[in-house]
Amino acid sequence: xxxxxEVSRLVAAGESExxxxxxxxxxxxxxxxxxxxxxxxxxxxxxxxxxxxxAAENETDPAKLQQMEQKICDHLCKDSxxxx
Amino acid sequence: MxxxxxxxxxRSPDFLxxxxxxxxxxxxxxxxxxxxxxxxxxxxxxxxPQNAEDVCQDTFVTFIEKIDGFxxxxxxxxxxxxxxxxxxxxxxxSASREGSAHDIDETMESRFKTDGHxxxxxxxxxxxxxxxxxxxxxxxxLEGLSNDQRVAFTLREVEEMDSDEICRALDITRSNxxxxxxxxxxxxxxxxxxxxxxx
Numbered sequence: 069x070x071x072x073x074e075v076s077r078l079v080a081a082g083e084s085e086x087x088x089x090x091x092x093x094x095x096x097x098x099x100x101x102x103x104x105x106x107x108x109x110x111x112x113x114x115x116x117x118x119x120x121x122x123a124a125e126n127e128t129d130p131a132k133l134q135q136m137e138q139k140i141c142d143h144l145c146k147d148s149x150x151x152x
Numbered sequence: 153m154x155x156x157x158x159x160x161x162x163r164s165p166d167f168l169x170x171x172x173x174x175x176x177x178x179x180x181x182x183x184x185x186x187x188x189x190x191x192x193x194x195x196x197x198x199x200x201p202q203n204a205e206d207v208c209q210d211t212f213v214t215f216i217e218k219i220d221g222f223x224x225x226x227x228x229x230x231x232x233x234x235x236x237x238x239x240x241x242x243x244x245x246s247a248s249r250e251g252s253a254h255d256i257d258e259t260m261e262s263r264f265k266t267d268g269h270x271x272x273x274x275x276x277x278x279x280x281x282x283x284x285x286x287x288x289x290x291x292x293x294l295e296g297l298s299n300d301q302r303v304a305f306t307l308r309e310v311e312e313m314d315s316d317e318i319c320r321a322l323d324i325t326r327s328n329x330x331x332x333x334x335x336x337x338x339x340x341x342x343x344x345x346x347x348x349x350x351x
Contacts, residue, residue: 071264071267071268071269072264072268072270073263073264073268073269074268076260076263077334080333080334080337080338081329081330081331081333081334082308082315082329082330082333083330086315103273103276104270104273104274105270107273107274107275107276107277108273108274110277110279110282111274111277111282111341112337112341114279114282114283114286114351115286115290115309115337115341115344116308116309117283117286118283118286118287118290119196119290119294119305119306119309119310120310121283122196122287122290122291123192123195123196123306123310126192126195126196127192128188128191128192128195128201133187133188133191136187136191136208136209137180137183137187139209140183140208140209140213141176141180141183143209143213144179144183144212144213144216145174145176145179
């Protein structure tokens with residue numbers, strides 16, 4: 069049987085999705101039985117969601133992005149030898 | 153994900169030939185498609201707006217400088233993220249905190265009894281309330297991660313890349329990635345708990 073310490077390690081390391089059939093089943097069963105590990109998994113998921121929300125809040129505005137894009141393109145084309 | 157919307161235009165040998173010839177339209181297409189992701193990842197990895205902008209520009213410049221050696225074995229996006237990662241590491245080298253790795257391993261060990269059961273179990277939280285509080289403190293808590301932990305966490309959670317692509321971009325093994333994610337996520341969880349984020 070998987071222990072709580074092993075379950076938390078697999079989940080946080082992102083290895084739980086790469087498990088074989090039997091281990092995956094054991095994991096599911098453990099999570100079904102163990103409220104503490106379910107809480108842990110929920111927190112790890114929420115932290116990921118928090119990171120996505122934070123990134124969305126910090127999203128660069130489209131006008132600025134377009135300006136950057138143009139600057140980089142100008143730079144690349146200027147420095148390149150051009151089509152041969 | 154972005155990649156699935158533009159399936160494999162970027163993988164086609166024809167596109168690579170155009171890039172190698174510095175075809176303007178191809179360069180523009182590349183920048184337009186990947187700049188938003190590259191920029192978001194640079195910001196997520198902890199660079200300020202100006203630093204992130206410079207690093208993104210450098211990433212594309214290096215990409216084009218090295219394009220002749222690119223064999224097309226991995227996706228251009230993976231290659232771009234690999235260059236980005238090395239640039240970010242250079243910028244943040246002075247600010248890296250590797251000392252946290254050992255501490256978090258010990259902290260996690262102390263979370264469990266010798267039989268592997270939780271010593272001090274995570275509390276049940278209201279998901280919505282927990283997430284709201286997480287958003288408030290996550291920016292500060294991310295500062296406690298090493299550069300590699302933070303990049304791995306950002307590519308996985310924000311860019312939602314799969315393990316294979318992250319490993320190829322960062323040039324690390326699956327088990328290296330596992331350690332980075334394990335430490336990074338637990339450092340964040342512990343930091344949030346210290347700040348009384350409980351949902």
